[in-house]
Amino acid sequence: MRTPVKSWDSHWIDGRWVQGSGAIEVTDSHTEEVIATVPEGTAAEVDLAVDAARRAFPAWSATPTKERAAILQAVADGMHERQTELATLISREVGTPFMLANLVQTGLPNVSFSSMAELLDGWEPDSRQGNSIITREPVGVVAAITPWNYPLHQIAAKIAPALAAGCTVVLKPSEVAPLNAFVLMEILDAAAVPAGVVNLVCGTGPVVGEALAAHPGVDMITFTGSTAAGRRVAAVAARTVKKVALELGGKSPLVVLPDADMGNAVLRSLTGCFINSGQTCSALTRLVVPASRAAEVEELAGGFAAFATVGDPFDPAHQLGPLVSALQRDRVRAHISRALDEGARLLAGGVEPPHESGFYVQPTVLGGVTRDMAVAQEEVFGPVLVVQSYDDSGTEQEQDDAAVAVANDTVYGLAAGVFGGDPERALRVARRIRAGQVEVNGGAFNPVAPFGGYRQSGVGRELGSFGFEEYLEVKAIQL
Known part of the structure; x- marks a missing residue:
């Protein structure tokens, strides 16, 4: 299981690999050995990724739901094909026993994508209340900042509903366990996710995370991590009054x-x-x-x-x-x-x-x-x-x-x-x-029930229909 692991020197931006600078070391938690490196992103890469997501948003948000559902299912199928590879990577990055990684760390992300594909079957954005059409529209460009403990699951729990809703995404995976996210970009590309719809910029929270939270081109931040870090994300995002979803700590x-x-x-x-x-x-x-x-x-x-x-x-x-x-x-x-x-x-x-x-x-x-x-x-x-x-x-x-x-x-x-x-x-x-x-x-x-917390455990919900609705705006059209 401890075969050589691929290093990455590029971010995934606008449907292509964009050369990065710097290097972050990824360590095997059992052997304490460095097994790979990934690029250390900056605000410049964040700008490129947000611009790509904004350009891709009009076409993706207008894509028929049946086409979006087919792509989401193709992602789920691609993850299933590479399940052993992904579970092995996560076991080395995080330390999760392989059997659990194969069942949970890769199984739950698959459910996130497939359940969103199923949810879109028959979903209608419009309803009527009195003389109003109530319509639901994608929030826009979503910045997803994800943790290291269930790295692929938390990425999927954010990307899958965002894509289902018609949003485009800039992902910052945890720099502690990022390798699975790079493999996911390959899977998304193979599933024909259009260029710019999902972008990946690797890096640290104080640099890449802060740049995303503050960026005027980002419409929503979805963050999973500690309560202290969540407070910081919310404070920075408040400068531009972004929508914020936070999944934080617990006791x-x-x-x-x-x-x-x-x-x-x-x-x-x-x-x-x-x-x-x-x-x-x-x-x-x-x-x-x-x-x-x-x-x-x-x-x-x-x-x-x-x-x-x-x-x-x-x-x-x-x-x-x-x-x-x-x-x-x-x-x-x-x-x-x-x-x-x-x-x-x-x-x-x-x-x-x-x-x-x-x-x-x-x-x-x-x-x-x-x-x-x-x-x-x-x-x-x-x-x-x-x-x-x-x-x-x-x-x-x-x-x-x-x-x-x-x-x-x-x-x-x-x-x-x-x-x-x-x-x-x-x-x-x-x-x-x-x-x-x-x-x-x-x-x-x-895995499709709403997940999220009261009080300082967060704001908003993930998974299932409640997670999907986090990525929608509500508009009333009076007739």
Whole structure:
């Protein structure tokens, strides 16, 4: 699986490769070796890409929906043909175990394109309200700034609905995991996406990202990343009053009700927390449990976590791979150290590296975590589960009130889960949690349900029909 990887020295602008300058190194997260380089873009390349997107917009927005749908399906087919190649690249860039990369990191992007093709079948932009025609039109040129944790999925979740709506796009992929994006440009070209409809400029956030957010030729910014970076994108975009969609951080709870099967709940919590080595914005990183059963839950969680296997993402025996970079590894270890200093108890894992090389962190479980600890409030973005408790000594209503109070006690609201023996009670609690997605008793992720957060987890929604509508403007024509 560790065959030589292609480097890229050009950006994809106006349907051709445009020579770039500078070089950004891409590192294998398991070996810590540089495996490729990509160009380091500047504001000059951003100008070229935005100009190309603006020129392409009139023709693309006027393209019949059936033709757009056919092209989107051709992209999905092209991704399927190159699925193994893409999964391998992402495993090396991000550290995702290959089996998961092949299933999720490449499977979800395929669904994004194919579902948009299906959505356009029979879609009509016009409706009537009284004496008005209400019509929906593409917003224009979209700048998409995407993260490294699910790199291709987040690109597809933005590009596919934007193209379906009739928008043109300038993409800035994460410079930490950019190689998959260059392969996607080849797939888009093979699928006959017209020149200028999708453009790629690689580079850093402070240079390329800032230039896109500030550019007067960009009509909308769609960004996925940290809440701090999202605030900056929104502030810069506000200078030109762009439309902004933000998918940001999370500190998501899994609430366990007193009548739940504790073993199943803990297993789901560990799975929901440790997927992609915890590098998931919607990871269920807080296990919120009845105080009377906290000791039982802590013993289960620590015991289960100790059996999690960590290592080479291409070895099928390993459930967790490395983190994406040395910087991310060190950040996560610092969070663990601070939590222990603040009084949390180590139930599994810790700061010691599980391997001599690679950006690895042990799957870690912390007990005795109180609501005022940093690890209960701040996004760690690593394989770290915290156990919090709530008072379950009162009536059923008082128990639920206490559990919801802990669940909602962060600035975030991206995702959550509820486990309970009574499905109706679990659903009632789910409705009270302030989050964009809530699973009940392990309900499966739906790749066409709206995804996004409340409060500081973001603005807007991705995926499915709600994601599609983000890229449309609404016009009323009075007759």
